Amino acid sequence: MGREAPIGVFDSGVGGLTVAREIMRQIPNERIVYFGDTARVPYGSKSRETIIKYSRQIIRFLLTENVKAIVIACNTASAFAIDVMQNEFDLPIVGVVKPGARVAAETTKNGKVGLIGTEGTIRSGVYAAFIKSFRPDVEVIGKPCPLFVPLVEEGMLHDTITDQVAERYLGTLKERKIDTLIMGCTHYPLLRSTIGRIIGEQVRLVNPAYETAQELKRVLDREHIANVQEVDSPSSMYRFYVSDAADKFKAFANSILPFDIAMTQQISIEQY
């Protein structure tokens, strides 16, 4: 496996593109193979066993693309499956939960950290466990926000309805006087301005996508597998695969990424 091999990045759908975007920004000379499990999205309401099965199939597929490292760009899959995957596969696997948790633990002054995400992510307790492993005195106050993803996918990023939903969801976190808020779902950074305005400027927002790209950079350096070659154009450096409806994925991707995706390929993920 050479240093020029790509990074495998996967998510339940389009949300993980916010993580891929951060990797492209921070480590611009790494190739990426992205897989979005659009046939089985969303993961947030599914069981641990199912998420582990899906993650295993996806990593097996990514290995056929000769990836040198894996980024689990889905909070639910990182929460439920990363330990099992790290045991089963023999390459570096970075999830979005641990980097976000560490920064939150380092950031909070009053020891009250809010966490918003899918039901699965909150219920798993994994963010809280990691945060407490860094700083046992921190209290983590979780709040599932199931309507945020469909609102983002409806394009309602700046909308009075989205404001009201956010006020409803974030109200209890404000009352509890958190000073740090983890956006624990890959779609949420797209609502950053709404979330920031409603939770208030005294609360520091943690974007696990940003921290994950930082962590990946450290891992590639530590393992001596960072690419040191000249880079090409985006169209040849980044490949995109989905399990369903490639056209819809492409439209959403082109609205998030700083360049237009040339091609998205649909594969049958259940075969892996």
Added chain:
Amino acid sequence: MGREAPIGVFDSGVGGLTVAREIMRQIPNERIVYFGDTARVPYGSKSRETIIKYSRQIIRFLLTENVKAIVIACNTASAFAIDVMQNEFDLPIVGVVKPGARVAAETTKNGKVGLIGTEGTIRSGVYAAFIKSFRPDVEVIGKPCPLFVPLVEEGMLHDTITDQVAERYLGTLKERKIDTLIMGCTHYPLLRSTIGRIIGEQVRLVNPAYETAQELKRVLDREHIANVQEVDSPSSMYRFYVSDAADKFKAFANSILPFDIAMTQQISIEQY
């Protein structure tokens, strides 16, 4: 296959329980085997090919339960897959689209029928095609309402946010002066009071779940396979299967059905 054999009813998740409930009400002496594809929900945004593959797997599973007829209690699956399934399998298959379409065509006076549902259902054009086959002069005005399902699943059936979302979605249908509105997604009848209040009492609401139970009754009579035996208690007459997270399904089912479900069994649907 005896007259006492059960009816197989399936949906992408919990929504089809509104159809199962209508069958229980209108044909109380029929046994039901219900399958909710909770591991792969939602179907609304997925492609035709994927929906056909999923429907085929589910019908294969239901046949192992010796069902005498199938009800596709999912609008998206009815829209995309019913023709192919009726060709492939040798038992009566009833979908939710055709019965709803026929009643809408019979009901409208001004020839303007509104249709709300998932993107997949609207995009398929199947409701419009059936309605025009009954009455070619009818104009069908479709409006996808992707936020309705997550709002129902959040339990926000009576909520000012849901009112505003409904006003947004139904606004154009009101302007177009429809006199009939098809609730073309199995979750929507749970929002019936909100939808009815906002669209106005001059608009007749069509609930395909109700019409489907009527159609099933006619099919069972015509094929001479209606059950004529004495009936048992609900717990022995109705069986529930899901592809994921059986506990969550049970909680939602118990809030919709007039009795408590004793047991829900999880199966691995990809094996069929």
